[in-house]
Amino acid sequence: MHAPLDVVVLASGRGSNLRAILDACAAETCTARVVAVVSDKPDAPALALARAHHLPAIAVALEGKADRPAWDARLADAVAAFAPKVVVLAGFMRIVGPAMLARFPNAIVNVHPALLPAFKGSDGPAQAIAAGVRLSGCTVHLVDAGVDTGPILAQAAVRVEPGDDAASLHARIQRAEHVLLPAVLDAIARGAMVLGAPPRLVGDAAPTEARAVLFAPPLR
Ligand code: GRF
Numbered sequence: 001m002h003a004p005l006d007v008v009v010l011a012s013g014r015g016s017n018l019r020a021i022l023d024a025c026a027a028e029t030c031t032a033r034v035v036a037v038v039s040d041k042p043d044a045p046a047l048a049l050a051r052a053h054h055l056p057a058i059a060v061a062l063e064g065k066a067d068r069p070a071w072d073a074r075l076a077d078a079v080a081a082f083a084p085k086v087v088v089l090a091g092f093m094r095i096v097g098p099a100m101l102a103r104f105p106n107a108i109v110n111v112h113p114a115l116l117p118a119f120k121g122s123d124g125p126a127q128a129i130a131a132g133v134r135l136s137g138c139t140v141h142l143v144d145a146g147v148d149t150g151p152i153l154a155q156a157a158v159r160v161e162p163g164d165d166a167a168s169l170h171a172r173i174q175r176a177e178h179v180l181l182p183a184v185l186d187a188i189a190r191g192a193m194v195l196g197a198p199p200r201l202v203g204d205a206a207p208t209e210a211r212a213v214l215f216a217p218p219l220r
Contacts, residue, residue, distance in 0.1 A: 004033040005189035008084040010029040010075075011039055015046030016174060017090035017111055017181055022053055024182035031189030032182070036082040038075065040094050056082070063096065074098030079104070086188060086195070090181065091141060093122070102146060106195045108143035111181050113173045115155055116140060120148035121168035125173060134160050136169060138177045140184045142199060151199050154187075156180045 009018050018037060023132040025032055035048035042059035050057035058079050062071045079087055089110040090097070096108060114124030116139040121127070128136040137157040144150035156176040160169055187193035187201075194200050 006035045006084045007032050007037045007088055008079050008082050008087050009088045009090050011046035011090045012041050012093040015049045018046050018090045020178035021182055032185040036149055072099040076100045078104040110143050111177050112139045112148050125170040129166050137158055138173050154184050
């Protein structure tokens with residue numbers, strides 16, 4: 001039996017990935033535990049969701065460009081107060097800075113709506129549609145100083161269907177995210193995935209990861 005993996009989730013938006021993690025955590029077999037949710041947007045629906053779950057919900061707003069280094073330090077302090085083992089960026093629409101990276105080395109995980117290293121940045125599904133790829137998906141990766149460049153932990157593929165636009169593709173990708181992200185947290189909590197440079201899989205990690213990686217809508 002492993003101790004639960006304490007996780008702080010950072011989210012700017014509606015928080016469907018946060019909901020997926022919370023739902024997974026409600027299961028008896030759950031190995032991860034959300035201890036707080038932090039947002040750069042005081043009115044983020046993700047914070048309301050956290051409150052509804054009786055979790056600490058904290059806003060650390062960025063007050064303009066000049067505030068960025070101080071904001072980064074405030075964010076690191078706010079997150080560190082909960083002593084998480086892992087920090088999850090679940091739709092956190094800011095680049096975390098040096099203070100966060102120094103405080104949580106190899107412990108910040110991001111979910112991105114594309115099969116990295118393709119289609120980095122904020123509009124992965126739109127880039128995939130524009131490029132005409134037939135397969136897209138999501139990536140869970142460690143965060144480094146670049147934008148969507150850190151070591152890949154797991155990926156799930158989804159088909160691009162005829163007639164898809166960025167929104168319909170993103171919706172399908174998100175269904176995969178909601179499986180993949182909790183699966184990665186579970187693997188970390190069980191000690192089956194070890195974060196580090198590089199991250200590695202241990203022992204019985206392969207089945208969980210393989211299930212997540214192979215997750216895709218059935219072919220028709
Ligand atoms: C997700 O698609 C994630 O990949 C991206 O931002 C989106 C957040 O969605 N980084 P939600 O707020 O979890 O619904």
